[in-house]
Amino acid sequence: MAKKSYRQAISEALRQEMERDHRVIVLGEDIAGGAGGDAEQDAWGGPMGVTKGLLPLFGRERVIDTPITESGFIGAAVGAAATGLRPVADLMFVDFMGVCFDQIFNQAAKFKYMFGGKATTPVVIRTMYGAGFRAASQHSQCLYNIFTHIPGLKVALPSNPYEAKGLMIQAIRDDDPVIFFEHKAMYDMEGEVPDESYAIPFGQANVTREGDDATIIAFGRMVNFANTVADKLSKEGITCTVVDPRTTSPLDTETILETAAETGRVVVVDEAHPRCNMATDVSALICQEAFDKLKAPIKMVTAPHAPVPFSAALEDLYIPSMDKIEAAVRSVTGKSH
Amino acid sequence: MSEIQTIVMPKWGLAMQEGMLAAWHVEEGATVSKGQEIADIETSKIANAFESPVSGKLRRILVTGGETVPVGALLGVVADESVSDAEIGSFVDDFQAKFAEQLAASASEKGPEPETVEVAGQRIRYLQIGDGAGAPIVLIHGYGGDLNNFLFNQPALAEKHTTYAIDLPGHGGSSKDVGEADIASQAKTVLGFLDAKGIQKAHLAGHSMGGGVSLYLATHHPDRVASATLLAPAGLGPDISMEYINGFIEASRRKKLEPILQMLVAKPEMVTGDMVEDVLKFKRLDGVDAALKKVRDAVFAGGKQALSLRDQLGSAKVPVQVIWGTQDKIVPAKHAEGLPGSVKVTTFDDAGHLIHMEKSAEVNQAILAFAAAD
CATH class of the missing domain: 3.40.50.920 (Rossmann fold)
Structure with a gap:
């Protein structure tokens, strides 16, 4: 079995799910880079390079660079999920989640309940958490406990590359909103990850x-x-x-x-x-x-x-x-x- | 014979780098014989009895119970009385110094890795070890298994033969499209594999469902089979434990799967947490659940084995032997009774369904003896 990094494992999960299901899109700040300009396209692939390489495969329609407005693009992702897509939004640092709490807590988490079980919101919000990156107090918090508190949200915390790929695939296939926590000190961690797709069920320790x-x-x-x-x-x-x-x-x-x-x-x-x-x-x-x-x-x-x-x-x-x-x-x- | 012989930490499977000597069954000074269970060894994947590779007096024990050492590390020294303690002492010092060097040198070295080959549009994964002349040995696993099931066999067989362990369709790293899924279609895949590797004739050793596949090939395509060793095989009677087959499919949690896997062996402690986790990892792969169900419905339709080749066995044109553990809870050993006299039957009272793991030394010897006869 091939050794892959945590970064590669998440990237591979995104790519395989985008190949499998045309409804899967990714969006966020600098997740490709270069949108609307003449400079290098796909320059960034997100702050940690996780989404790099998706743009040439899937194009701007499915790999969407957004403005620096979390409230805007998280709201867009939630709406896209409610109307049939399966978006994976990259919220960069979980510390920035505060500006879009309404979209997450009061909208995404509540749709299924408020609409009598008839609405699904299959959105994934990827976000980085954790200390050890010398990024100071506004870029280093954990905060997964806050999302765990809200009924209607699912919260995944992959602890290694194998877990990261399988939990991401499950997150994308899940019909409920999932907040997917990536520890920023773990992107280079390596481990054995199957090339084939696999999903790890939620709620199984x-x-x-x-x-x-x-x-x-x-x-x-x-x-x-x-x-x-x-x-x-x-x-x-x-x-x-x-x-x-x-x-x-x-x-x-x-x-x-x-x-x-x-x-x-x-x-x-x-x-x-x-x-x-x-x-x-x-x-x-x-x-x-x-x-x-x-x-x-x-x-x-x-x-x-x-x-x-x-x-x-x-x-x-x-x-x-x-x-x-x-x-x-x-x-x-x-x-x- | 004043020769000094070594007992070292064995390598069980590709992934094994170290093992824990859980306990010795013998003391320093005891006389051991080849094949005797002299210690229990645990790896992260499996716990098993360790059989002495040599015969003689165990003059020195170098690793105590509970210690974890790398593969190849010196566990004990066997030599007869004519060898002095001083000679043994200097032999051990010499070995340890060389081993430390080897260990440092081999840190970056890679062993054989599984490869894939295309057979009728399907990806088939296999592991090749050894490069002996003559017909190669092809190892075929059972339901839900993969090529790693032969971890105690393939290295020993590879010392004299070219060996291939393959993943059947739907299993291991092979494509998860199982086609018709019955024994005949699995046998067709194995024939395709032989063609793809340019193998005219092979010695087959198949376990359980893989034993059924080997038996099918021996009776239907004798021109491609040099000999067949059937390990607790399918295809010799109607019985099959559907408690095992359905439990294997349904269990998605470690706690549920562990007792199911323990049905495979006479000693349940042989099944380790990592072994259970590896099966769960396989079952999580896309397409595996559907593949397992389709194979079940084709091979064990209605809770019975769909195919019996018992009547054709007597007229088989190739040598066939059957090896079974009488404590087998999956396919009963009574299927070995009443077979034609041309079939060599060996049974072990203290082993279950995973006969090739539980009685690896004996099974390896039997396969080698069969393969040497041609």
Whole structure:
């Protein structure tokens, strides 16, 4: 199987779905580059080069450069979805989502409900999240928890290239609006990705490690941190189960509760700010449904309740680190060095 | 014989780079014989008993239970009493130094990779290993399987023969269009593969449904078959576990699929999490669900095997042998009973349906013996 980057995996998913289904279009700022001018066409392919190469294959009708007006092109994507296309809009940084909340929360998320189940809104909004890119507090947030809060939206957080391709294909084929979160520090991450198309169903967690001593539930990029910690600790005889929920909405509560109950010792790792995030959500779920199985208080490893610092040294401290995850596992298992 | 022999971490399948020696079954100083299960080894893909490649006295154990080491690493040293401890010591030092060098040198080296060939407009994926003279060995997997199912067999067979493991249509990396989907159409694809590779005659070894395909070719196209080794094959009776076939199709989650895959083996712990995940990854590919259903409906119509070649077996013009595990829960080993005397039948009491994985050393020997006879 070929090794591909996270970037290539998403790009391949877009290309294959555009080939399969003529209703799939992509739109966003600089997703091709050069529209309306004499300069180089397809100069950008989006800020991270994910959509580069689509323009020559599918043309300007299906690869649409938009003005710098998120409220405008997200609204256009939602409307296009409601009238029969399957648009994939690139919102660049999730931090900019604030200017188009109405289009997402009140329109896209509500159409199916408000129109008695007769309307579908198969729109995908791709967006970058996460710290570690030295992009300061307005370009580094997670915010997936905010979208998870809204009924009617689906939220995907691919943790590696294989997941990215399969979840993107599922997102495009899904009839509901999907917010697709790409961690900006992961685009060059490589992994084995099949050349053929495949869809990973939403709401099915992936158990990436199996162990007896603790259960680590982690989201997005943090899954990889948790895997590394689990591998390290297993050499000492401390074995961990690691759960990647893949989507926060729908959430695979069954797998979370089962794996939490199996070890009775739980660490939840979430790169988002600590208040009302996935860590608190999952912790509350386990406390309510599996409290009698817990052998120790749940530990949450999250960023602090503070904006992402611009200082590189402070940003490194801000992100949940493998050291902090390891310390949390040692704490819940009572197994120190 | 004052020779020093080595026992090293085996390579089970293309992807394996390291393995964990879970436990030794023998102690230092014990006498081991070739084929004896001397340790349990776990990889990310599979857990299996490790059979000693050599016979003699186990003078030294170098890797303790629970340790993970690279493929090729020295696990133990076998030598008879006439070899002194000092000689063994210097042999081990020498081996370790050379192995470290090799490891560094081979870091960027790639092993054989699967390739594809077009057969009647369809993409067929195959893995070729070895380049021996004589008729090549072609390995054909069963329902829902792929060429990786022969990970314990192909490297051993490739030492003396050219070997090809193929993905049947709808499976592995081959096209997901299965055509008529019955055994005859699958056999036609295998013939097309032989043509495409310029193979006039091949020794076939087929498992389960692939065994049925091999049997079909042996009885219908004897001019293209040098010998046929049928591993828990389809085509010798009506029974088939539809609990397995339907469970395999329906299970989309690891938790549901794991007990289904465990039906394949006598020891359920052989099935690892990664093995389950690999099957899920295959089942997620576009077209696989439809392909699996179509093959099921053609090969196991109405919950019975659609094709029986039992009556034609006696007049087969090529050597045929049948190998079965009596704990097989998918295709019962009773199908091996009452076969014509010309067919060599071997059964194992402590093995299930994945006989070529569970009894790999014995199956490899049987295939090699058959292939050597021509």
